[in-house]
Amino acid sequence: MNETFKPGPEAVEIVERESCFRGFYRLDRLRLRHRLFAGGMGPQISRELFVRHDAVCVLPYDPQRDAVVLIEQFRVGAMDKAANPWLLELVAGLIDTDEEPEQVAHREAEEEAGLQLGALWPITGYFPSPGGSDEFVHLYIGRCDSQGAGGVHGLAEEGEDIRVHVWPLEDALQAVKDGRINNAASIIALQWLALNRAEVRGLWV
Incomplete structure (x- = not known):
C-alpha cells in the first residue's frame, strides 16, 4: 500500500457526468477514475448515482x-x-x-x-x-x-x-x-x- 495516499475528494477525477432522469429524484451516470491504495490512478469506471434529498x-x-x-x-x-x-x-x-x-x-x-x-x-x-x-x-x-x-x-x-x-x-x-x-x-x-x-x-x- 502506498503510505502517501490520502483518500478524499481530490483523489477522484470525474470524466463525465450525465443526467439520465430528473423528477422529484434524479439519476445520474458518472464516468470517473480514482486513486488506488497501491498508488496511481485506477481505470475509468461507470456508476449510476441515485441523487436524493437528505x-x-x-x-x-x-x-x-x-x-x-x-x-x-x-x-x-x-x-x-x-x-x-x-x-x-x-x-x-x-x-x-x-x-x-x-x-x-x-x-x-x-x-x-x-x-x-x-x-x-x-x-x-x-x-x-x-x-x-x-x-x-x-x-x-x-x-x-x-x-x-x-x-x-x-x-x-x-x-x-x-x-x-x-x-x-x-x-x-x-x-x-x-x-x-x-x-x-x-x-x-x-x-x-x-x-x-x-x-x-x-x-x-
Whole structure:
C-alpha cells in the first residue's frame, strides 16, 4: 500500500457526468477514475448515482412510560421482497427546503404521528446505501408524551396513510429481534436507545 495516499475528494477525477432522469429524484451516470491504495490512478469506471434529498428520521420516545411511538405505512420498495410491505418505521421526512434537520423532525412528527416533540437527542448521521445513492440520514431520538397517541395520520395530498402505534420499548426491541422491524433507521435507533436508555431517562424523566 502506498503510505502517501490520502483518500478524499481530490483523489477522484470525474470524466463525465450525465443526467439520465430528473423528477422529484434524479439519476445520474458518472464516468470517473480514482486513486488506488497501491498508488496511481485506477481505470475509468461507470456508476449510476441515485441523487436524493437528505433525510431526517426520529424515534419518538416517552421516558416516563418507557415507550416508543412507531408508524406503519405501505412501502413500494418492500413490495416484491417482503411478505408484508406495510413497514413499522420511525417518523421521517426529506430536507427539500431550507429547513434545518431539527425543524424537519418536529414538522414530520406532527404530520405523521400527531405528536409535539420536545427535546431532540442526535444519535448519528449515516449513508444508508452509498454504493449507489448520495442520501444522508440525520437520526434522532425525540422526547414525547405518548398518552393519547394513535390513530391514522399523514397528508392526503401526498398520498400518506399512516397508522400510529405506541409500544413498550421492550416490545419494539423484540420486534427487531424477530425481524418484524426490518428497516435500517428503526433498527439503529432502537438499538441505540437500548444501549443508552439509562442515560436518556436520567436526563429526561
